[in-house]
Amino acid sequence: MKFYYAPGACSMGIHLLLEEAGCSFEAIRLSFAKEEQRSDGFLAVNPKGKVPVLDAGQDGVITEFPAIAFYVASLDPASRLLPGDxxxxxxxxxxxxxxxxxxxxxxxxxxxxxxxxxxxxxxxxxxxxxxxxxxxxxxxxxxxxxxxxxxxxxxxxxxxxxxxxxxxxxxxxxxxxxxxxxxxxxxxxxxxxxxxxxxxxxxxxx
Ligand SMILES: N[C@@H](CCC(=O)N[C@@H](CS)C(=O)NCC(=O)O)C(=O)O
CATH class of the missing domain: 1.20.1050.10 (Glutathione S-transferase Yfyf (Class Pi); Chain A, domain 2)
Incomplete structure (x- = not known):
């Protein structure tokens, strides 16, 4: 999996969940100061020009914090990032x-x-x-x-x-x-x- 983030942005929340779930992922850093979220390369990944983004391979590219958080929790139910109730x-x-x-x-x-x-x-x-x-x-x-x-x-x-x-x-x-x-x-x-x-x-x- 590839995870796109900018240091200190809301992507921190997803980043820590990937760590909590023990996921294997490549962390790809974007610089907001350099406006890399508006680069052609990144817009090809997420046309919304926002982080966090998770490229989940066969499951495709996932955007929006709540959706990514839900997805990460589903990867490892044993980590109980989302309770069963x-x-x-x-x-x-x-x-x-x-x-x-x-x-x-x-x-x-x-x-x-x-x-x-x-x-x-x-x-x-x-x-x-x-x-x-x-x-x-x-x-x-x-x-x-x-x-x-x-x-x-x-x-x-x-x-x-x-x-x-x-x-x-x-x-x-x-x-x-x-x-x-x-x-x-x-x-x-x-x-x-x-x-x-x-x-x-x-x-x-x-
Ligand atoms: N609704 C999006 C919001 C994401 C968002 O606003 N991310 C900010 C960083 S905290 C961003 O990428 N900003 C870049 C920009 O607006 O140029 C989500 O839930 O993931």
């Missing part, structure tokens, strides 16, 4: 969709790329709206996690989505609720997460 699966997908579609795409993207949301407006207003979306989303995630060590009790694909939000919040100095902060530290202790960070050339945020 239907309602636990529903809760995992509920959390992942909110994390990616709302908190990431509508919240963090307003902070990092305000021009995507308003070409002629005040970027500070766009960023302020982004901070509110991120804050509300993290508060919901914090309540959902509660005092459990992981989002569904035991580690699952939902924790990978939670991880990227927590990582970005801590990196950018945004308030991170206490239980999410402890969850991030728990994630950083996992060998699979440490392998992912080493490959991406990232140091764990203090």
């Amino acid at each position: 239907t309602m636990a699966q529903v809760r995992a997908l509920e959390l992942i969709d909110h994390a990616i579609a709302t908190v990431h795409m509508r919240g963090f993207t307003r902070l990092s790329r305000p021009e995507v949301f308003s070409s002629d407006g005040d970027p500070e207003k766009v960023r302020a709206a982004g901070r509110t979306i991120v804050g509300d989303g993290l508060a919901w995630m914090d309540a959902r996690l509660g005092d459990a060590p992981y989002a569904l009790g035991a580690f699952s694909i939902a924790d990978a989505a939670l991880f990227i939000l927590e990582w970005w919040a801590r990196r950018s100095g945004l308030p991170l609720p206490e239980r999410l902060s402890a969850h991030l530290d728990r994630m950083l202790d996992r060998p699979a997460v440490q392998r992912m960070l080493a490959t991406e050339g990232l140091a764990a945020a203090a």
